[in-house]
Amino acid sequence: MARTVRGAKVLITGAASGMGRSYAERAVAEGAAAVTLWDRDASALARTAEALGQAARGRTLVRSEVVDLGEMGAIAKHAQKVRNDLGAPDILINNAGIVRGNRYFWETDNGDDTRATMRVNALAPMYVAREFLPGMIADAYRAKRIVNIASAAGTLGNPRMAAYAASKAALIGWSDSLRVELAQAGHTNVKVTTVTPSYIATGMFAGATGPLLAPILEPDVVVDRVWRAMLRGEPLVELPRTVRLSRALRALLPTRVFDVVVGGGFGVYRSMQGFTGRAR
Template identity: 55%
Template sequence: MPQPLSADVVRGASVLISGAARGMGELYARRAVAAGATSVALWDIDEVAATALAAELAASGVDVRAYRVDVSQLEDIRRAADLVRADLGVPDVLINNAGIVRGAPFWEHDPERDIEATMRINTLAAMWLTREFLPEMIADRAREKRILNIASAAGTLANPNMSVYAASKWAMIGWSDSLRLELRRNGHRHIAVTTFCPSYVSTGMFEGARGPLMTPIMTPRQATAAAWNGMRRGAPFVLRPWTVKFAMALRGVLPTRGWDVVADKVFHVYSSMDHFTGRRR
Protein backbone atom coordinates (compact mmCIF):
# COMPACT_ATOMS: atom_id res chain seq x y z
CA MET A 1 0.00 0.00 0.00
CA PRO A 2 1.22 3.55 -0.70
CA GLN A 3 2.59 5.41 2.27
CA PRO A 4 0.66 8.46 3.53
CA LEU A 5 1.43 11.70 1.73
CA SER A 6 4.33 13.32 3.53
CA ALA A 7 5.02 16.99 3.01
CA ASP A 8 8.50 16.44 4.43
CA VAL A 9 9.73 13.93 1.83
CA VAL A 10 11.15 16.68 -0.38
CA ARG A 11 11.48 19.51 2.15
CA GLY A 12 15.07 19.56 3.32
CA ALA A 13 16.02 16.80 0.88
CA SER A 14 18.77 16.51 -1.68
CA VAL A 15 17.30 15.79 -5.13
CA LEU A 16 18.98 14.47 -8.27
CA ILE A 17 17.25 14.56 -11.66
CA SER A 18 18.56 13.10 -14.91
CA GLY A 19 17.50 14.70 -18.18
CA ALA A 20 16.87 17.83 -16.16
CA ALA A 21 17.61 20.68 -18.56
CA ARG A 22 14.21 20.91 -20.24
CA GLY A 23 10.79 19.33 -20.60
CA MET A 24 9.56 17.21 -17.72
CA GLY A 25 13.00 17.17 -16.11
CA GLU A 26 12.94 20.95 -15.81
CA LEU A 27 9.47 20.81 -14.26
CA TYR A 28 10.62 18.26 -11.67
CA ALA A 29 13.49 20.59 -10.80
CA ARG A 30 11.12 23.52 -10.36
CA ARG A 31 8.85 21.42 -8.16
CA ALA A 32 11.79 20.32 -6.02
CA VAL A 33 12.82 23.92 -5.40
CA ALA A 34 9.23 25.01 -4.69
CA ALA A 35 8.78 22.09 -2.27
CA GLY A 36 11.72 23.17 -0.13
CA ALA A 37 14.54 20.89 -1.25
CA THR A 38 17.90 21.83 0.23
CA SER A 39 19.83 21.02 -2.93
CA VAL A 40 19.08 19.92 -6.49
CA ALA A 41 21.52 18.28 -8.91
CA LEU A 42 20.62 18.74 -12.57
CA TRP A 43 22.10 16.08 -14.86
CA ASP A 44 21.92 16.60 -18.59
CA ILE A 45 24.07 16.21 -21.68
CA ASP A 46 23.14 19.80 -22.61
CA GLU A 47 25.45 21.65 -20.26
CA VAL A 48 24.45 25.11 -21.47
CA ALA A 49 20.72 24.60 -20.83
CA ALA A 50 21.31 22.86 -17.51
CA THR A 51 23.63 25.62 -16.31
CA ALA A 52 21.14 28.32 -17.27
CA LEU A 53 18.34 26.55 -15.40
CA ALA A 54 20.55 26.02 -12.35
CA ALA A 55 21.41 29.73 -12.25
CA GLU A 56 17.75 30.69 -12.45
CA LEU A 57 16.62 28.28 -9.73
CA ALA A 58 19.56 29.06 -7.43
CA ALA A 59 18.32 32.64 -7.22
CA SER A 60 15.66 31.30 -4.82
CA GLY A 61 18.36 30.39 -2.32
CA VAL A 62 18.41 26.65 -3.00
CA ASP A 63 21.76 25.07 -3.86
CA VAL A 64 21.12 24.05 -7.48
CA ARG A 65 24.02 22.73 -9.54
CA ALA A 66 24.31 21.57 -13.12
CA TYR A 67 26.42 18.64 -14.27
CA ARG A 68 27.12 17.65 -17.83
CA VAL A 69 26.53 13.90 -17.90
CA ASP A 70 26.18 11.44 -20.75
CA VAL A 71 24.05 8.87 -18.97
CA SER A 72 24.59 6.35 -21.76
CA GLN A 73 28.12 5.90 -20.39
CA LEU A 74 28.66 4.13 -17.05
CA GLU A 75 31.98 5.85 -16.42
CA ASP A 76 30.38 9.26 -16.91
CA ILE A 77 27.70 8.37 -14.37
CA ARG A 78 30.34 7.27 -11.88
CA ARG A 79 32.35 10.45 -12.42
CA ALA A 80 29.31 12.71 -11.97
CA ALA A 81 28.11 10.73 -8.95
CA ASP A 82 31.42 11.37 -7.21
CA LEU A 83 31.07 15.09 -7.94
CA VAL A 84 27.56 15.15 -6.49
CA ARG A 85 28.72 13.34 -3.35
CA ALA A 86 31.44 15.92 -2.86
CA ASP A 87 29.22 18.92 -3.64
CA LEU A 88 25.80 18.00 -2.23
CA GLY A 89 25.99 14.59 -0.59
CA VAL A 90 23.99 11.48 -1.42
CA PRO A 91 20.54 12.24 -2.90
CA ASP A 92 17.43 11.57 -0.86
CA VAL A 93 15.21 11.77 -3.95
CA LEU A 94 16.36 10.25 -7.23
CA ILE A 95 14.40 10.92 -10.44
CA ASN A 96 15.42 8.81 -13.43
CA ASN A 97 13.93 10.97 -16.15
CA ALA A 98 16.42 10.91 -19.05
CA GLY A 99 15.10 9.24 -22.18
CA ILE A 100 15.06 9.18 -25.97
CA VAL A 101 12.71 7.72 -28.56
CA ARG A 102 13.29 6.33 -32.02
CA GLY A 103 10.11 5.59 -33.97
CA ALA A 104 10.40 3.32 -37.02
CA PRO A 105 9.97 -0.32 -38.06
CA PHE A 106 12.58 -2.39 -36.25
CA TRP A 107 14.57 -3.22 -39.38
CA GLU A 108 15.14 0.49 -40.05
CA HIS A 109 16.87 1.06 -36.71
CA ASP A 110 20.60 1.59 -36.71
CA PRO A 111 22.12 -0.99 -34.31
CA GLU A 112 24.27 1.54 -32.44
CA ARG A 113 22.66 4.95 -32.90
CA ASP A 114 19.10 3.71 -32.32
CA ILE A 115 19.01 0.30 -30.63
CA GLU A 116 22.01 0.48 -28.32
CA ALA A 117 21.56 4.16 -27.51
CA THR A 118 17.89 3.68 -26.60
CA MET A 119 18.59 0.77 -24.30
CA ARG A 120 21.52 2.54 -22.66
CA ILE A 121 19.71 5.83 -22.00
CA ASN A 122 16.20 4.55 -21.27
CA THR A 123 17.07 1.48 -19.22
CA LEU A 124 20.69 0.95 -18.29
CA ALA A 125 21.24 4.57 -17.22
CA ALA A 126 18.51 4.33 -14.58
CA MET A 127 19.92 1.05 -13.30
CA TRP A 128 23.48 2.36 -13.23
CA LEU A 129 22.55 5.64 -11.56
CA THR A 130 20.36 3.99 -8.93
CA ARG A 131 22.97 1.31 -8.21
CA GLU A 132 25.58 4.04 -7.71
CA PHE A 133 23.70 5.65 -4.81
CA LEU A 134 21.37 2.93 -3.51
CA PRO A 135 23.69 1.31 -0.92
CA GLU A 136 24.18 4.71 0.72
CA MET A 137 20.44 5.46 0.53
CA ILE A 138 19.76 2.12 2.22
CA ALA A 139 22.25 2.82 4.97
CA ASP A 140 20.84 6.28 5.76
CA ARG A 141 17.58 5.79 7.67
CA ALA A 142 17.50 9.33 9.01
CA ARG A 143 14.73 10.27 6.57
CA GLU A 144 12.42 8.81 3.93
CA LYS A 145 13.89 8.31 0.45
CA ARG A 146 12.24 8.26 -2.94
CA ILE A 147 13.13 6.83 -6.35
CA LEU A 148 10.95 7.91 -9.28
CA ASN A 149 11.48 5.97 -12.51
CA ILE A 150 9.93 7.42 -15.65
CA ALA A 151 8.73 4.52 -17.76
CA SER A 152 5.91 4.69 -20.31
CA ALA A 153 2.59 3.18 -21.33
CA ALA A 154 4.65 1.83 -24.23
CA GLY A 155 6.16 -0.56 -21.69
CA THR A 156 2.76 -2.12 -21.01
CA LEU A 157 1.52 -2.82 -24.56
CA ALA A 158 3.17 -3.68 -27.86
CA ASN A 159 2.84 -1.03 -30.58
CA PRO A 160 4.09 -0.87 -34.17
CA ASN A 161 6.98 1.54 -34.83
CA MET A 162 7.93 1.51 -31.16
CA SER A 163 9.67 -1.86 -30.82
CA VAL A 164 12.98 -0.66 -29.38
CA TYR A 165 11.46 2.14 -27.29
CA ALA A 166 8.82 -0.28 -25.95
CA ALA A 167 11.51 -2.83 -25.14
CA SER A 168 13.46 -0.25 -23.14
CA LYS A 169 10.38 0.73 -21.16
CA TRP A 170 9.24 -2.86 -20.57
CA ALA A 171 12.67 -3.47 -19.09
CA MET A 172 12.41 -0.31 -17.01
CA ILE A 173 9.08 -1.39 -15.55
CA GLY A 174 10.27 -4.90 -14.74
CA TRP A 175 13.43 -3.64 -13.05
CA SER A 176 11.75 -0.75 -11.23
CA ASP A 177 8.95 -2.75 -9.65
CA SER A 178 11.26 -5.65 -8.82
CA LEU A 179 13.50 -3.16 -7.03
CA ARG A 180 10.49 -1.92 -5.06
CA LEU A 181 9.73 -5.46 -3.93
CA GLU A 182 13.35 -6.23 -3.06
CA LEU A 183 13.62 -3.16 -0.87
CA ARG A 184 10.36 -3.96 0.88
CA ARG A 185 11.20 -7.63 1.37
CA ASN A 186 14.58 -6.79 2.89
CA GLY A 187 13.16 -4.29 5.34
CA HIS A 188 14.33 -1.10 3.65
CA ARG A 189 10.93 0.54 3.86
CA HIS A 190 12.31 4.04 4.21
CA ILE A 191 12.88 3.91 0.43
CA ALA A 192 9.81 3.95 -1.82
CA VAL A 193 10.06 3.27 -5.56
CA THR A 194 7.47 4.71 -7.94
CA THR A 195 7.14 3.71 -11.60
CA PHE A 196 5.43 6.28 -13.81
CA CYS A 197 3.75 5.03 -16.99
CA PRO A 198 2.27 7.91 -18.99
CA SER A 199 0.81 7.78 -22.46
CA TYR A 200 1.96 10.43 -24.94
CA VAL A 201 3.19 13.69 -23.42
CA SER A 202 3.61 16.85 -25.50
CA THR A 203 7.30 17.42 -24.78
CA GLY A 204 8.27 17.30 -28.45
CA MET A 205 9.76 13.81 -28.18
CA PHE A 206 6.62 12.31 -29.69
CA GLU A 207 5.86 15.03 -32.21
CA GLY A 208 3.40 13.72 -34.79
CA ALA A 209 2.10 10.85 -32.64
CA ARG A 210 -1.64 10.69 -32.06
CA GLY A 211 -3.32 9.63 -28.85
CA PRO A 212 -5.48 6.48 -29.05
CA LEU A 213 -9.24 6.66 -28.54
CA MET A 214 -10.17 8.48 -25.28
CA THR A 215 -6.46 9.05 -24.58
CA PRO A 216 -5.62 12.75 -24.82
CA ILE A 217 -2.00 13.75 -25.19
CA MET A 218 -1.00 15.10 -21.77
CA THR A 219 0.85 18.32 -21.19
CA PRO A 220 4.21 18.10 -19.39
CA ARG A 221 2.66 19.87 -16.41
CA GLN A 222 -0.14 17.33 -16.14
CA ALA A 223 2.29 14.43 -16.40
CA THR A 224 4.85 15.74 -13.92
CA ALA A 225 2.14 16.66 -11.41
CA ALA A 226 0.80 13.09 -11.46
CA ALA A 227 4.25 11.54 -11.19
CA TRP A 228 5.42 13.96 -8.49
CA ASN A 229 2.39 13.43 -6.27
CA GLY A 230 2.65 9.67 -6.68
CA MET A 231 6.33 9.77 -5.79
CA ARG A 232 5.72 11.87 -2.69
CA ARG A 233 3.20 9.41 -1.28
CA GLY A 234 5.26 6.38 -2.30
CA ALA A 235 2.77 4.93 -4.79
CA PRO A 236 4.16 1.82 -6.53
CA PHE A 237 2.69 2.81 -9.90
CA VAL A 238 1.25 5.93 -11.48
CA LEU A 239 -0.53 5.31 -14.79
CA ARG A 240 -1.99 8.23 -16.75
CA PRO A 241 -4.47 8.74 -18.22
CA TRP A 242 -6.99 6.18 -16.99
CA THR A 243 -7.06 4.43 -20.38
CA VAL A 244 -3.54 3.08 -19.79
CA LYS A 245 -4.72 0.85 -16.95
CA PHE A 246 -7.92 0.01 -18.81
CA ALA A 247 -5.98 -1.13 -21.88
CA MET A 248 -3.69 -3.28 -19.70
CA ALA A 249 -6.71 -4.98 -18.14
CA LEU A 250 -8.44 -5.51 -21.48
CA ARG A 251 -5.27 -6.90 -23.04
CA GLY A 252 -5.04 -9.34 -20.16
CA VAL A 253 -8.49 -10.90 -20.70
CA LEU A 254 -8.73 -10.92 -24.50
CA PRO A 255 -6.98 -13.46 -26.71
CA THR A 256 -4.03 -11.94 -28.56
CA ARG A 257 -5.68 -11.72 -31.97
CA GLY A 258 -8.86 -10.40 -30.42
CA TRP A 259 -6.88 -7.67 -28.67
CA ASP A 260 -5.10 -6.91 -31.94
CA VAL A 261 -8.45 -6.15 -33.59
CA VAL A 262 -9.65 -3.99 -30.67
CA ALA A 263 -6.34 -2.13 -30.34
CA ASP A 264 -6.09 -1.52 -34.07
CA LYS A 265 -9.65 -0.91 -35.24
CA VAL A 266 -11.37 0.44 -32.10
CA PHE A 267 -8.78 2.26 -30.00
CA HIS A 268 -6.34 2.99 -32.86
CA VAL A 269 -3.36 2.17 -30.65
CA TYR A 270 -1.52 0.47 -33.49
CA SER A 271 -1.75 3.52 -35.74
CA SER A 272 -0.81 6.08 -33.10
CA MET A 273 2.79 6.29 -34.36
CA ASP A 274 1.97 6.35 -38.08
CA HIS A 275 2.72 10.09 -38.40
CA PHE A 276 5.50 10.26 -35.82
CA THR A 277 8.30 12.69 -36.62
CA GLY A 278 9.84 13.23 -33.19
CA ARG A 279 11.97 16.12 -32.02
CA ARG A 280 14.40 17.37 -34.61
CA ARG A 281 17.94 16.33 -33.74
Protein backbone atom coordinates in the same frame (compact mmCIF):
# COMPACT_ATOMS: atom_id res chain seq x y z
CA MET B 1 7.75 11.76 3.82
CA ALA B 2 6.38 15.26 4.37
CA ARG B 3 3.89 16.87 2.00
CA THR B 4 6.71 18.78 0.32
CA VAL B 5 10.39 18.18 -0.39
CA ARG B 6 11.49 21.05 1.85
CA GLY B 7 15.03 20.40 3.06
CA ALA B 8 15.55 17.38 0.80
CA LYS B 9 18.42 16.69 -1.59
CA VAL B 10 17.05 15.97 -5.07
CA LEU B 11 18.78 14.61 -8.18
CA ILE B 12 17.04 14.66 -11.56
CA THR B 13 18.32 13.19 -14.83
CA GLY B 14 17.31 14.72 -18.15
CA ALA B 15 16.75 17.93 -16.24
CA ALA B 16 17.63 20.56 -18.85
CA SER B 17 14.19 20.70 -20.46
CA GLY B 18 10.75 19.16 -20.64
CA MET B 19 9.50 17.14 -17.72
CA GLY B 20 12.90 17.05 -16.04
CA ARG B 21 13.01 20.82 -15.81
CA SER B 22 9.43 20.83 -14.49
CA TYR B 23 10.34 18.42 -11.69
CA ALA B 24 13.32 20.62 -10.83
CA GLU B 25 11.15 23.73 -10.74
CA ARG B 26 8.76 21.97 -8.38
CA ALA B 27 11.63 20.96 -6.08
CA VAL B 28 12.96 24.52 -5.94
CA ALA B 29 9.50 25.96 -5.36
CA GLU B 30 9.01 23.64 -2.38
CA GLY B 31 12.31 24.60 -0.78
CA ALA B 32 14.54 21.60 -1.43
CA ALA B 33 17.94 21.98 0.19
CA ALA B 34 19.80 21.02 -2.99
CA VAL B 35 18.75 20.17 -6.54
CA THR B 36 21.27 18.46 -8.79
CA LEU B 37 20.55 18.57 -12.52
CA TRP B 38 22.05 16.01 -14.92
CA ASP B 39 21.74 16.34 -18.68
CA ARG B 40 23.95 15.97 -21.73
CA ASP B 41 22.76 19.22 -23.37
CA ALA B 42 25.25 21.70 -21.92
CA SER B 43 23.67 24.89 -23.22
CA ALA B 44 20.10 24.00 -22.22
CA LEU B 45 21.37 22.79 -18.85
CA ALA B 46 23.16 26.07 -18.20
CA ARG B 47 20.03 28.06 -19.01
CA THR B 48 17.89 25.89 -16.76
CA ALA B 49 20.37 26.05 -13.88
CA GLU B 50 20.55 29.84 -14.16
CA ALA B 51 16.77 30.22 -14.16
CA LEU B 52 16.37 27.87 -11.21
CA GLY B 53 19.13 29.62 -9.30
CA GLN B 54 17.34 32.94 -9.73
CA ALA B 55 14.06 31.40 -8.62
CA ALA B 56 15.68 29.81 -5.57
CA ARG B 57 17.03 33.15 -4.29
CA GLY B 58 19.64 31.37 -2.24
CA ARG B 59 17.19 29.06 -0.48
CA THR B 60 18.15 26.05 -2.62
CA LEU B 61 21.56 25.00 -3.84
CA VAL B 62 21.21 24.39 -7.58
CA ARG B 63 23.96 22.27 -9.15
CA SER B 64 24.25 21.22 -12.77
CA GLU B 65 26.51 18.62 -14.33
CA VAL B 66 26.83 17.67 -18.00
CA VAL B 67 26.39 13.89 -17.97
CA ASP B 68 25.95 11.58 -20.95
CA LEU B 69 23.86 8.77 -19.48
CA GLY B 70 24.72 6.59 -22.45
CA GLU B 71 28.22 6.30 -20.97
CA MET B 72 28.22 4.10 -17.90
CA GLY B 73 31.61 5.38 -16.79
CA ALA B 74 30.30 8.95 -16.76
CA ILE B 75 27.51 7.92 -14.41
CA ALA B 76 29.97 6.47 -11.90
CA LYS B 77 32.25 9.52 -12.13
CA HIS B 78 29.53 12.08 -11.53
CA ALA B 79 27.78 10.00 -8.89
CA GLN B 80 31.00 9.93 -6.90
CA LYS B 81 31.17 13.71 -7.13
CA VAL B 82 27.62 14.04 -5.81
CA ARG B 83 28.33 11.66 -2.93
CA ASN B 84 31.48 13.57 -2.01
CA ASP B 85 29.76 16.95 -2.07
CA LEU B 86 26.28 16.19 -0.77
CA GLY B 87 25.97 12.52 0.12
CA ALA B 88 23.26 10.32 -1.34
CA PRO B 89 20.14 12.13 -2.56
CA ASP B 90 16.87 11.89 -0.67
CA ILE B 91 14.97 11.86 -3.95
CA LEU B 92 16.22 10.44 -7.25
CA ILE B 93 14.13 11.02 -10.37
CA ASN B 94 15.26 8.90 -13.31
CA ASN B 95 13.61 11.04 -15.96
CA ALA B 96 16.04 11.05 -18.91
CA GLY B 97 14.95 9.21 -22.02
CA ILE B 98 15.33 9.13 -25.79
CA VAL B 99 13.17 7.97 -28.69
CA ARG B 100 14.38 7.54 -32.26
CA GLY B 101 12.35 8.10 -35.43
CA ASN B 102 9.19 6.29 -36.42
CA ARG B 103 10.66 3.52 -38.57
CA TYR B 104 10.05 -0.19 -38.40
CA PHE B 105 12.64 -2.10 -36.39
CA TRP B 106 14.41 -3.65 -39.37
CA GLU B 107 14.90 -0.18 -40.84
CA THR B 108 16.73 1.12 -37.76
CA ASP B 109 20.41 1.13 -36.90
CA ASN B 110 21.54 -1.12 -34.07
CA GLY B 111 24.18 1.36 -32.90
CA ASP B 112 22.45 4.72 -33.17
CA ASP B 113 18.97 3.47 -32.39
CA THR B 114 18.75 0.21 -30.47
CA ARG B 115 21.94 0.38 -28.41
CA ALA B 116 21.55 4.06 -27.53
CA THR B 117 17.91 3.64 -26.60
CA MET B 118 18.55 0.67 -24.34
CA ARG B 119 21.50 2.37 -22.64
CA VAL B 120 19.75 5.62 -21.81
CA ASN B 121 16.24 4.35 -21.14
CA ALA B 122 16.91 1.02 -19.42
CA LEU B 123 20.51 0.67 -18.27
CA ALA B 124 21.17 4.23 -17.10
CA PRO B 125 18.42 4.27 -14.43
CA MET B 126 19.77 0.99 -13.06
CA TYR B 127 23.34 2.29 -12.95
CA VAL B 128 22.33 5.62 -11.40
CA ALA B 129 20.21 3.95 -8.73
CA ARG B 130 22.95 1.42 -7.96
CA GLU B 131 25.39 4.27 -7.32
CA PHE B 132 23.17 5.89 -4.70
CA LEU B 133 21.15 3.06 -3.17
CA PRO B 134 23.71 2.01 -0.53
CA GLY B 135 23.77 5.55 0.86
CA MET B 136 19.99 5.89 0.70
CA ILE B 137 19.52 2.60 2.50
CA ALA B 138 22.12 3.45 5.16
CA ASP B 139 20.25 6.66 6.08
CA ALA B 140 17.51 4.47 7.54
CA TYR B 141 15.75 7.13 9.59
CA ARG B 142 15.10 9.45 6.66
CA ALA B 143 12.50 8.82 3.95
CA LYS B 144 13.99 8.29 0.50
CA ARG B 145 12.30 8.15 -2.89
CA ILE B 146 13.24 6.79 -6.33
CA VAL B 147 11.01 7.74 -9.25
CA ASN B 148 11.49 5.86 -12.53
CA ILE B 149 9.80 7.45 -15.52
CA ALA B 150 8.84 4.61 -17.83
CA SER B 151 6.06 4.70 -20.42
CA ALA B 152 2.76 3.11 -21.36
CA ALA B 153 4.71 1.87 -24.38
CA GLY B 154 6.44 -0.55 -22.02
CA THR B 155 3.15 -2.23 -21.19
CA LEU B 156 2.18 -3.28 -24.72
CA GLY B 157 3.80 -3.47 -28.13
CA ASN B 158 3.46 -0.58 -30.54
CA PRO B 159 4.62 -0.34 -34.17
CA ARG B 160 7.45 2.06 -35.08
CA MET B 161 8.85 2.20 -31.55
CA ALA B 162 10.04 -1.35 -30.92
CA ALA B 163 13.35 -0.48 -29.24
CA TYR B 164 11.71 2.26 -27.18
CA ALA B 165 8.95 -0.10 -26.03
CA ALA B 166 11.56 -2.74 -25.16
CA SER B 167 13.62 -0.27 -23.13
CA LYS B 168 10.60 0.90 -21.15
CA ALA B 169 9.40 -2.67 -20.56
CA ALA B 170 12.83 -3.44 -19.12
CA LEU B 171 12.66 -0.33 -16.95
CA ILE B 172 9.23 -1.30 -15.61
CA GLY B 173 10.35 -4.83 -14.76
CA TRP B 174 13.48 -3.64 -12.97
CA SER B 175 11.74 -0.78 -11.16
CA ASP B 176 8.99 -2.90 -9.68
CA SER B 177 11.42 -5.67 -8.78
CA LEU B 178 13.59 -3.13 -6.96
CA ARG B 179 10.54 -1.93 -5.04
CA VAL B 180 9.78 -5.46 -3.87
CA GLU B 181 13.42 -6.19 -3.04
CA LEU B 182 13.68 -3.13 -0.81
CA ALA B 183 10.52 -4.10 1.05
CA GLN B 184 11.63 -7.71 1.41
CA ALA B 185 15.02 -6.66 2.76
CA GLY B 186 13.37 -4.38 5.31
CA HIS B 187 14.61 -1.10 3.82
CA THR B 188 11.23 0.53 4.19
CA ASN B 189 12.62 4.07 4.19
CA VAL B 190 13.27 3.78 0.43
CA LYS B 191 10.14 3.75 -1.74
CA VAL B 192 10.11 3.26 -5.52
CA THR B 193 7.48 4.77 -7.81
CA THR B 194 7.16 3.53 -11.40
CA VAL B 195 5.47 5.92 -13.82
CA THR B 196 3.86 4.74 -17.08
CA PRO B 197 2.38 7.73 -18.91
CA SER B 198 1.01 7.85 -22.43
CA TYR B 199 2.20 10.64 -24.75
CA ILE B 200 2.97 13.96 -23.04
CA ALA B 201 2.95 17.34 -24.81
CA THR B 202 6.62 18.21 -24.26
CA GLY B 203 7.80 18.02 -27.89
CA MET B 204 9.48 14.66 -27.41
CA PHE B 205 6.59 12.94 -29.19
CA ALA B 206 5.56 15.75 -31.53
CA GLY B 207 3.45 14.39 -34.37
CA ALA B 208 2.26 11.35 -32.46
CA THR B 209 -1.49 11.05 -32.01
CA GLY B 210 -3.20 10.11 -28.78
CA PRO B 211 -5.19 6.87 -29.06
CA LEU B 212 -8.92 6.81 -28.31
CA LEU B 213 -9.50 7.42 -24.57
CA ALA B 214 -5.83 8.36 -24.11
CA PRO B 215 -5.40 12.00 -25.18
CA ILE B 216 -2.01 13.74 -25.19
CA LEU B 217 -1.24 14.61 -21.56
CA GLU B 218 -0.48 18.11 -20.33
CA PRO B 219 2.94 18.28 -18.59
CA ASP B 220 1.78 20.18 -15.51
CA VAL B 221 -0.92 17.58 -14.84
CA VAL B 222 1.63 14.77 -15.08
CA VAL B 223 4.16 16.55 -12.84
CA ASP B 224 1.57 17.18 -10.14
CA ARG B 225 0.28 13.60 -10.17
CA VAL B 226 3.76 12.07 -10.12
CA TRP B 227 4.94 14.44 -7.41
CA ARG B 228 2.08 13.64 -5.06
CA ALA B 229 2.48 9.91 -5.69
CA MET B 230 6.21 10.14 -5.02
CA LEU B 231 5.70 11.87 -1.69
CA ARG B 232 3.21 9.21 -0.64
CA GLY B 233 5.45 6.40 -1.83
CA GLU B 234 2.88 5.02 -4.28
CA PRO B 235 4.27 2.07 -6.26
CA LEU B 236 2.69 2.82 -9.64
CA VAL B 237 1.35 5.83 -11.53
CA GLU B 238 -0.56 5.10 -14.75
CA LEU B 239 -1.60 8.11 -16.84
CA PRO B 240 -4.24 8.40 -18.09
CA ARG B 241 -6.24 5.79 -16.22
CA THR B 242 -7.07 4.07 -19.51
CA VAL B 243 -3.49 2.73 -19.53
CA ARG B 244 -4.68 0.36 -16.83
CA LEU B 245 -7.69 -0.54 -18.99
CA SER B 246 -5.47 -1.43 -21.93
CA ARG B 247 -3.36 -3.67 -19.70
CA ALA B 248 -6.50 -5.41 -18.46
CA LEU B 249 -7.81 -5.93 -21.99
CA ARG B 250 -4.41 -7.27 -23.08
CA ALA B 251 -4.66 -9.91 -20.35
CA LEU B 252 -8.29 -10.80 -21.04
CA LEU B 253 -8.56 -10.75 -24.83
CA PRO B 254 -6.99 -13.18 -27.28
CA THR B 255 -4.03 -11.50 -28.97
CA ARG B 256 -5.63 -11.15 -32.40
CA VAL B 257 -8.81 -9.74 -30.90
CA PHE B 258 -6.77 -7.25 -28.88
CA ASP B 259 -4.91 -6.22 -32.03
CA VAL B 260 -8.21 -5.44 -33.77
CA VAL B 261 -10.09 -3.84 -30.85
CA VAL B 262 -7.36 -1.87 -29.07
CA GLY B 263 -4.52 -1.72 -31.58
CA GLY B 264 -6.74 -0.89 -34.53
CA GLY B 265 -10.04 0.34 -33.10
CA PHE B 266 -8.51 2.54 -30.40
CA GLY B 267 -5.76 3.69 -32.78
CA VAL B 268 -2.84 2.57 -30.59
CA TYR B 269 -1.00 0.90 -33.46
CA ARG B 270 -1.29 4.02 -35.64
CA SER B 271 -0.24 6.54 -33.00
CA MET B 272 3.41 6.87 -34.15
CA GLN B 273 2.84 7.16 -37.89
CA GLY B 274 3.14 10.95 -37.93
CA PHE B 275 5.86 11.21 -35.28
CA THR B 276 8.34 14.02 -35.89
CA GLY B 277 9.50 14.72 -32.32
CA ARG B 278 12.96 15.31 -31.00
CA ALA B 279 15.23 12.44 -30.06
CA ARG B 280 15.40 13.06 -26.29
